[in-house]
Structure formats: structure tokens, C-alpha cells
Amino acid sequence: TQLLEQSPQFLSIQEGENLTVYCNSSSVFSSLQWYRQEPGEGPVLLVTVVTGGEVKKLKRLTFQFGDARKDSSLHITAAQPGDTGLYLCAGARSKSNYQLIWGAGTKLIIKP
Amino acid sequence: DADVTQTPRNRITKTGKRIMLECSQTKGHDRMYWYRQDPGLGLRLIYYSFDVKDINKGEISDGYSVSRQAQAKFSLSLESAIPNQTALYFCATRGSGANTGELFFGEGSRLTVL
Numbered sequence: 001t002q003l004l005e006q007s008p009q010f011l012s013i014q015e016g017e018n019l020t021v022y023c024n025s026s027s028v029f030s031s032l033q034w035y036r037q038e039p040g041e042g043p044v045l046l047v048t049v050v051t052g053g054e055v056k057k058l059k060r061l062t063f064q065f066g067d068a069r070k071d072s073s074l075h076i077t078a079a080q081p082g083d084t085g086l087y088l089c090a091g092a093r094s095k096s097n098y099q100l101i102w103g104a105g106t107k108l109i110i111k112p
Numbered sequence: 113d114a115d116v117t118q119t120p121r122n123r124i125t126k127t128g129k130r131i132m133l134e135c136s137q138t139k140g141h142d143r144m145y146w147y148r149q150d151p152g153l154g155l156r157l158i159y160y161s162f163d164v165k166d167i168n169k170g171e172i173s174d175g176y177s178v179s180r181q182a183q184a185k186f187s188l189s190l191e192s193a194i195p196n197q198t199a200l201y202f203c204a205t206r207g208s209g210a211n212t213g214e215l216f217f218g219e220g221s222r223l224t225v226l
Binding site: 004009031033035040041042043044045048088090092099100102103104105 | 116152153154155156157202204213214215217218219220
């Protein structure tokens with residue numbers, strides 16, 4: 001059973017378009033992280049959201065944590081080929097035990 | 113040089129062979145983890161260690177064992193490899209004082225069991 005559902009699983013769009021990736025669960029998380037993984041490398045942390053309703057921006061990337069802390073979204077504005085990669089969300093059940101629950105990932109391809 | 117180094121990066125072996133994947137880190141973190149990644153399944157935790165004397169099973173520990181030889185070294189062993197252990201394996205570290213819980217990953221070890 002996948003406790004964190006990511007959608008879409010795969011997305012291929014043209015440079016300059018906008019996109020949103022979703023991470024949904026029926027469970028409540030104390031925090032949620034987004035990582036990006038490029039081919040041949042390990043995942044790298046992009047952001048951690050902690051408070052329900054929190055919005056964080058990282059240049060053209062906007063991350064939102066749901067009010068109930070059960071879901072999150074990643075919105076990319078004017079996507080660029082450098083955004084290509086596998087985007088993974090991971091939720092922590094408690095602040096003291098950082099055992100992460102991982103989504104399966106969204107594979108994003110931005111075509112020039 | 114990478115802060116978290118995994119060796120080997122690629123390995124092809126046969127069913128029944130013993131395999132060891134090694135991980136070393138220069139971040140000074142006390143917490144180390146082994147994950148496997150399979151397409152469509154995301155990352156699954158195999159084992160984790162909070163210090164040299166503390167080893168814990170993750171969600172998929174069967175068929176695997178680990179050794180924490182020092183704070184900086186954490187190795188994963190497959191005593192008798194089988195084809196469904198073909199996967200990409202990642203070592204990761206985290207500092208105990210990090211309130212963001214960020215994981216730092218190695219570059220991965222791709223294992224193929226024939």
C-alpha cells in the first residue's frame with residue numbers, strides 16, 4: 001500500500017509551460033519534504049514544509065503543504081530543461097522519529 | 113569529493129553470491145540509512161543506524177544484513193543474492209541535531225543479480 005500517492009507518475013512538456021505535481025495521503029504528517037533526483041545521482045532536498053497551509057518558493061518552484069498536513073503540491077512556472085528529473089515527496093510521521101514515508105515519484109521531462 | 117560515497121557504483125553478480133555494498137561519509141552525521149529504489153515503488157528503507165551500537169530493521173530487511181564499522185561507515189550485505197534484489201541502492205545520512213530532517217544521499221549502487 002502506497003501511503004503517499006504522487007501524480008502524475010510521468011509528465012513530458014515543452015519548455016516554458018507550467019505544471020503541478022501532487023502528493024496525497026490519508027495520513028497526517030508532521031512535515032513533508034520534496035527531493036529531486038537526476039539520473040545517476042541520489043535525491044537532493046529541495047524544501048521541507050512543516051506548517052499546514054505553508055507555502056514556500058524556490059525561484060520558479062512553489063511548494064504548498066495542505067491545511068490538514070495530508071497533502072502537498074509542487075508547481076513549476078515556465079519550466080526549463082534543467083528542471084528535468086524525478087521528483088519525490090516524503091512525509092515524516094513525527095518530529096522525534098524521522099522515518100520517512102516516500103512517494104513513488106513523478107518523472108518530469110522538459111523538452112527544449 | 114562527495115560527502116557520501118558508495119562503492120561499488122555498479123555490480124553484476126549471480127544468484128547465490130554474497131555481495132557487500134559499502135558507504136562512507138565525511139559529514140560527521142551519526143544517523144545512516146540504506147534504501148533500495150525500484151521503478152514505480154519509490155524508496156524503501158532496508159536498515160538504519162543511529163550510532164555504531166544501534167542498528168534497526170527497516171520495512172524490507174529480509175535477505176539483507178548491515179554492519180556499522182565506525183561512525184562514518186555503514187555497509188550492506190546480501191548473503192545470498194537473488195534476482196528480485198536487483199535494484200538501485202542508496203546510502204543516506206542525517207545529523208541528529210537537524211530539525212529539518214534532511215537526508216544526504218550517496219550516488220547509488222546499481223546491483224544486477226542474474
